[in-house]
Amino acid sequence: MIKLEKVSKSFTNGKSAVHALHDVSLEVEAGQIFGVVGTSGAGKSTLIRCVNRLEVPESGRIWVDGEEISALETSALRKSRQKMGMIFQQFNLLSQRTSAENIAYPLEIAGIAKLERVARVKELLNLVGLEDKADAYPAQLSGGQKQRVGIARAIANHPKVLLSDEATSALDPATTDSILELLVDLNQKLGLTILLITHQMEVVKKVCDHVAILENGYLLESGAILDLISDPHSHLSKAFFPPIQEGLLDPQAIQAAITFLGEAADEPILASMVRNYDVDVNFLGGNIQQIGKRRVGQLQVELKGQQIPEALAFLLEKGLRVEVRE
Amino acid sequence: MNISEWLPRLWQASLTTIYMVGVSTLFTVILGLPLGVLLMLTDERGLAPRPTLNRVLGFVVNLARSLPFIILLVVLIPFTRALVGSSIGPTATIVPLTLAAVPFFARVVESSLREVPRGLIEASQSMGSSHWQTVSKVLIPESLPSLILGVALTLISLVGYSAMAGAVGGGGLGDLAIRYGYQRYETEVMLVTVVLLLVLVQGVQWLGDRLSAKVSKK
Ligand SMILES: Nc1ncnc2c1ncn2[C@@H]1O[C@H](COP(=O)(O)OP(=O)(O)O)[C@@H](O)[C@H]1O
Numbered sequence: 001m002i003k004l005e006k007v008s009k010s011f012t013n014g015k016s017a018v019h020a021l022h023d024v025s026l027e028v029e030a031g032q033i034f035g036v037v038g039t040s041g042a043g044k045s046t047l048i049r050c051v052n053r054l055e056v057p058e059s060g061r062i063w064v065d066g067e068e069i070s071a072l073e074t075s076a077l078r079k080s081r082q083k084m085g086m087i088f089q090q091f092n093l094l095s096q097r098t099s100a101e102n103i104a105y106p107l108e109i110a111g112i113a114k115l116e117r118v119a120r121v122k123e124l125l126n127l128v129g130l131e132d133k134a135d136a137y138p139a140q141l142s143g144g145q146k147q148r149v150g151i152a153r154a155i156a157n158h159p160k161v162l163l164s165d166e167a168t169s170a171l172d173p174a175t176t177d178s179i180l181e182l183l184v185d186l187n188q189k190l191g192l193t194i195l196l197i198t199h200q201m202e203v204v205k206k207v208c209d210h211v212a213i214l215e216n217g218y219l220l221e222s223g224a225i226l227d228l229i230s231d232p233h234s235h236l237s238k239a240f241f242p243p244i245q246e247g248l249l250d251p252q253a254i255q256a257a258i259t260f261l262g263e264a265a266d267e268p269i270l271a272s273m274v275r276n277y278d279v280d281v282n283f284l285g286g287n288i289q290q291i292g293k294r295r296v297g298q299l300q301v302e303l304k305g306q307q308i309p310e311a312l313a314f315l316l317e318k319g320l321r322v323e324v325r326e
Numbered sequence: 327m328n329i330s331e332w333l334p335r336l337w338q339a340s341l342t343t344i345y346m347v348g349v350s351t352l353f354t355v356i357l358g359l360p361l362g363v364l365l366m367l368t369d370e371r372g373l374a375p376r377p378t379l380n381r382v383l384g385f386v387v388n389l390a391r392s393l394p395f396i397i398l399l400v401v402l403i404p405f406t407r408a409l410v411g412s413s414i415g416p417t418a419t420i421v422p423l424t425l426a427a428v429p430f431f432a433r434v435v436e437s438s439l440r441e442v443p444r445g446l447i448e449a450s451q452s453m454g455s456s457h458w459q460t461v462s463k464v465l466i467p468e469s470l471p472s473l474i475l476g477v478a479l480t481l482i483s484l485v486g487y488s489a490m491a492g493a494v495g496g497g498g499l500g501d502l503a504i505r506y507g508y509q510r511y512e513t514e515v516m517l518v519t520v521v522l523l524l525v526l527v528q529g530v531q532w533l534g535d536r537l538s539a540k541v542s543k544k
C-alpha cells in the first residue's frame with residue numbers, strides 16, 4: 001500500500017547540511033498498522049512527510065496505493081492527497097472553524113455537495129464519539145477531543161491510508177490510550193492502513209503489527225514485531241527485553257533467549273524439556289509484555305548439559321522462538 | 327465667527343473626512359489584501375516561492391512607504407488628474423490616500439498571514455488544497471481577527487494623512503483646522519477639530535478592537 005525505495009533527503013541550514021534520511025526503503029502492506037520509531041531528530045517526520053510529498057525527497061521513489069507519488073504532477077498530487085489522511089501532534093485544526101466545519105474542510109476541497117457534506121460530517125462525528133461537540137470551536141475542546149476531530153477530518157474522504165505524525169505525543173497516557181483504541185478500531189472496521197510515527201515504544205507495543213526503527217536518518221531494521229522481538233539481536237528486542245549483562249557463569253553453558261506467545265506460556269514446556277532431555281536450565285531473567293492483544297514473554301536462560309541441540313529443537317517444535325547468544 | 331456659522335461647516339468637514347477615509351480604506355483593502363497575500367506566498371519560505379518577484383514587490387512597497395506623504399501627494403498630481411479629472415477636492419485626494427496606504431496595509435496583511443501557524447498550512451496542503459483554497463479557506467479566515475486590527479490601523483493612519491491632504495486643498499477636517507485655526511487664528515475651531523479627529527481615531531480603534539475580539543474564536 002505504501003512503498004519507499006531508497007528515499008534520501010537532506011536539509012541545508014545555511015552552511016551545514018543535515019541528512020535527515022539515508023536510502024530508506026520500506027513497505028507497508030494494506031491493512032497494517034506500521035510504526036516508525038526513533039528518537040527526536042531521527043528523521044521520522046521527514047519520512048512521513050515524504051509520503052504525501054509535503055517534503056520532496058532528493059532521491060528515491062515512493063508509491064501509495066500503486067501510484068508513484070514522487071512522479072505526480074501538482075494537480076494529480078492534490079487529488080491523491082485527498083485520498084490520504086494525515087493527523088498531527090499539534091492537531092492543526094482551524095481555530096476559526098467549529099468541529100463540524102473542520103471536518104467539512106476536506107470535503108469542501110474534494111468538491112462534495114453541501115447536503116452530502118452535512119450528512120458525512122454527522123456520520124464522522126458519531127464515528128469519533130463527538131456528536132455533542134459539533135458546534136464547539138477547537139479552543140473549547142480538550143486535547144483528546146481535538147485529536148478526534150483531527151482523525152475525523154483525516155478520514156472524511158474515505159482514504160485508504162492514514163499518516164500519523166506523533167498523534168498522541170501531546171496527550172496524557174489515558175487519552176493516548178483512547179486515541180490509540182480509536183485508531184485500531186478504524187484499522188479493523190475500515191481496513192485503514194496506518195503509518196504511524198512515534199518516539200514512544202509504548203505506542204508501538206499497543207497498536208502496531210509492524211515496525212521500523214529509524215536512527216539518524218538510517219533505517220536500522222523493519223519487520224513484523226513478533227519476528228523482531230524474538231530475535232535477541234534486534235534493536236526492538238533489546239528495547240523490550242533488555243539483555244542481562246552478566247557473562248557466562250559456566251564456560252560450558254550457552255545463553256539463549258526463549259520467546260513465547262501467550263498460548264504457549266500456559267503449557268509447562270520448559271518443565272517437560274528438563275524432564276525429557278539432559279539439560280539444566282538456569283534462569284537469568286524474564287519479562288512478559290503486552291503487545292497488541294497478545295502477551296509475549298521472553299526468558300533469558302543459561303543451558304547446560306549433553307542434549308542442548310535436542311532440547312532446543314523440542315522448544316522450536318512447540319512453537320517457541322529460540323535464539324542462542326554467542 | 328459664531329457657532330451657528332461654523333457648526334454646519336464642522337459637520338460638513340467631518341462628513342468629507344469620513345468619505346475620503348472610508349473610500350480610500352475600501353480601495354486600500356481591495357488592492358492591499360492581494361498584494362499582501364502575494365508578498366507572503368512568493369516569499370522564499372512561502373507556499374509558492376518566487377524569490378525575484380518577491381524582491382521586486384518588496385522593493386516597490388518599501389520605496390512607496392519611505393516616500394513622505396506630502397511628496398507623494400505632489401508627485402501624484404498628474405496621475406490623479408488623469409484618473410479623476412481633477413487634482414484637488416475630496417475625491418481627488420482619495421487617489422494619493424489610497425496609494426499611500428496600500429503598501430502599508432500590504433505589509434500589515436503579510437505579517438498577519440505569517441502569524442498563521444505553519445502546521446495549519448501543512449494540514450491544508452495534506453488534504454489536497456490548492457494554493458488559492460489555502461489562502462481563501464485557511465490563511466485569511468485564520469488571520470481575520472488580526473486583519474481587522476490591521477484595517478483599523480490603516481484607517482487611523484488615513485485619518486492623519488487626510489488631515490494633511492486637507493492642508494493642500496483636499497477638504498475635510500484638516501482643511502478646516504488649517505484655514506480657520508491657523509490662518510485666521512480662530513483657536514476654538516482648531517481645538518474642536520483636533521478633538522473631533524481624536525474622537526474619530528479613538529472610535530475606529532475601539533470598534534476595531536471590539537470587532538476583532540468578537541470574530542476571534544481562539
Ligand atoms: N525544514 C527543515 N529544515 C532544516 N532541517 C530540518 C528541517 N526539517 C527537519 N530538519 C532536520 O532533519 C532532521 C530530522 O528531523 P525530523 O524528521 O523532524 O525528525 P523527527 O521527526 O524524527 O524528530 C533533524 O535534524 C532536523 O533538524
Ligand SMILES: [Mg+2]
Pocket residue numbers: 044045046166
Ligand atoms: Mg517529528
